[in-house]
Amino acid sequence: xxxxxxxxxxxxxxxxxxxxxxxxxxxxxxxxxxxxxxxxxxxxxxxxxxxxxxxxxxxxxxxxxxxxxxxxxxxxxxxxxxxxxxxxxxxxxxxxxxxxxxxxxxxxxxxxxxxxxxxxxxxxxxxxxxxxxxxxxxxxxxxxxxxxxxxxxxxxxxxxxxxxxxxxxxxxxxxxxxxxxxxxxxxxxxxxxxx
Numbered sequence: 598x599x600x601x602x603x604x605x606x607x608x609x610x611x612x613x614x615x616x617x618x619x620x621x622x623x624x625x626x627x628x629x630x631x632x633x634x635x636x637x638x639x640x641x642x643x644x645x646x647x648x649x650x651x652x653x654x655x656x657x658x659x660x661x662x663x664x665x666x667x668x669x670x671x672x673x674x675x676x677x678x679x680x681x682x683x684x685x686x687x688x689x690x691x692x693x694x695x696x697x698x699x700x701x702x703x704x705x706x707x708x709x710x711x712x713x714x715x716x717x718x719x720x721x722x723x724x725x726x727x728x729x730x731x732x733x734x735x736x737x738x739x740x741x742x743x744x745x746x747x748x749x750x751x752x753x754x755x756x757x758x759x760x761x762x763x764x765x766x767x768x769x770x771x772x773x774x775x776x777x778x779x780x781x782x783x784x785x786x787x788x789x790x791x792x
Contacts (some may be wrong), residue, residue, distance in 0.1 A: 624655035628748035632685035670704040688775035699780040
């Protein structure tokens, strides 16, 4: 009787370990897939920016520095995107991507602020279409980033719970995942209310 109980406990422990391991794999793949969705939208954003800069160049003769900052920030963000896409589990790469995208957002905000001084540029249909595309893409990035961060939170929470933390430490490369945080300079500006 005692032998059967011992083997029953061992089988239950083995099944429990398999269930935990498989759940960790599932959650890890879920956040990697969520990053792939961000990657698609970031690539779309990065592809729109050269067209935006080229359109603006025709009107903004005195703003070459602003345009070159946007281009430089886009190139840095594109490199960071490629690095993060190669290994979404690399927390350092995700952090670099967040910082590069924040820098790009700031550069784009400055470009848009400067473009307000050029009525012909604001009236240009190509520029308006590009701005609409960029705005739509920014919304998609926001939704994809939220889904990624949710998936990362679920993975990290499950990974850190007992006894899951024992399984993640012993049976696999289940590193902690990093959230993708992109600062939006517009979110930090005070709202101007007039009556």
